[in-house]
Amino acid sequence: EVQLVESGGGLVRPGGSLRLSCAASGFTFSSSAMSWVRQVPGKGLEWVSGIGAGGGNTYYADSVKGRFTVSRDNSKNALYLQMNSLRAEDTAVYYCAKAQWQLVHDYFDYWGQGTLVTVSS
Amino acid sequence: EIVLTQSPGTLSLSPGERATLSCRARQSVSSNYLAWYQQKPGQAPRLLIHGASSRATGIPDRFSGSGSGTDFTLTISRLEPEDFAVYYCQQYGSSPLTFGGGTKVEIK
Numbered sequence A: 001e002v003q004l005v006e007s008g009g010g011l012v013r014p015g016g017s018l019r020l021s022c023a024a025s026g027f028t029f030s031s032s033a034m035s036w037v038r039q040v041p042g043k044g045l046e047w048v049s050g051i052g053a054g055g056g057n058t059y060y061a062d063s064v065k066g067r068f069t070v071s072r073d074n075s076k077n078a079l080y081l082q083m084n085s086l087r088a089e090d091t092a093v094y095y096c097a098k099a100q101w102q103l104v105h106d107y108f109d110y111w112g113q114g115t116l117v118t119v120s121s
Numbered sequence B: 001e002i003v004l005t006q007s008p009g010t011l012s013l014s015p016g017e018r019a020t021l022s023c024r025a026r027q028s029v030s031s032n033y034l035a036w037y038q039q040k041p042g043q044a045p046r047l048l049i050h051g052a053s054s055r056a057t058g059i060p061d062r063f064s065g066s067g068s069g070t071d072f073t074l075t076i077s078r079l080e081p082e083d084f085a086v087y088y089c090q091q092y093g094s095s096p097l098t099f100g101g102g103t104k105v106e107i108k
Helices: none
Strands: A003-007 A010-012 A018-025 A034-039 A045-051 A058-060 A068-073 A078-083 A092-099 A108-111 A115-119 B004-007 B010-013 B019-025 B034-039 B046-050 B063-068 B071-076 B086-091 B103-107
Touching: A003 A092, A018 A034, A018 A092, A018 A115, A034 A078, A034 A108, A045 A068, A045 A078, A045 A092, A045 B086, A058 A068, A108 B046, B004 B086, B010 B019, B019 B034, B019 B086, B019 B103, B034 B063, B046 B063, B071 B086
Parallel strands: A010 A115, B010 B103
Antiparallel strands: A003 A018, A018 A078, A034 A045, A034 A092, A045 A058, A068 A078, A092 A108, A092 A115, B004 B019, B019 B071, B034 B046, B034 B086, B063 B071, B086 B103
C-alpha cells in the first residue's frame, strides 16, 4: 500500500524558515517524480514544486521561486521542501504528491494527508 | 502558464442525477494531459481520470472524462451519496502544472 506521510508543518513568523518532509513507502520511490501541492483552507489547489525521479530536475511555481527548495533522498525514501523567507500568503496545507512516472510533468496518483503551515506574527 | 477555468462553481443535484462538469483551458493542453480529482472535506484529493479520459485504478465506471484541446468534461452518470464533493481539473502538459478553481457538487 502506497503511503505518503508529511511532517514539519507548524506556526512560523513572517521571514522565517521551515522544512517539510514526506516519508514514502509502498512503492519504488526512486522511480517516481514527486511534487508539493498546497491548499489554502477552503480554497483551491496550487502546485508548488516538483522533482524528477533521479533528483536532477527541479521545478517551481513563480510564487515560490528563489525562496523554496525541493530535494529528495532516494536512499531514505524521503522528499523535502525547504521554505525560506516565508510570507503570510504561504499559509496553507502542504501535500506531498506522487507522480505516476519519472517526470514532474505528470498527474498525481497518490497524495499524503497534508501538513499545515501557518505564517503569522 | 495554462489557466484552467472550471464551471459551474457549484452544481446542486439530487442522488441519481447526472453531473456534467466543465474545464476550459486558455490554450491547448498538450497531448490532452488533463486529470480530474475528487476532494472531500478534510481529505486529500483523489485521482479519478488522467489523459482526459482514462479512469484511474478502482474508480467506478459512472465517472467518465472526455474532451480535447481546450475543452474537457467530467461526467458522473448517476450521482451516489459519496460523490458529493469538490472536483478539480489539472493540466500536466506544460510547466507550471496548473489546477482549475474547482466545482463543488452539492446535494440539492
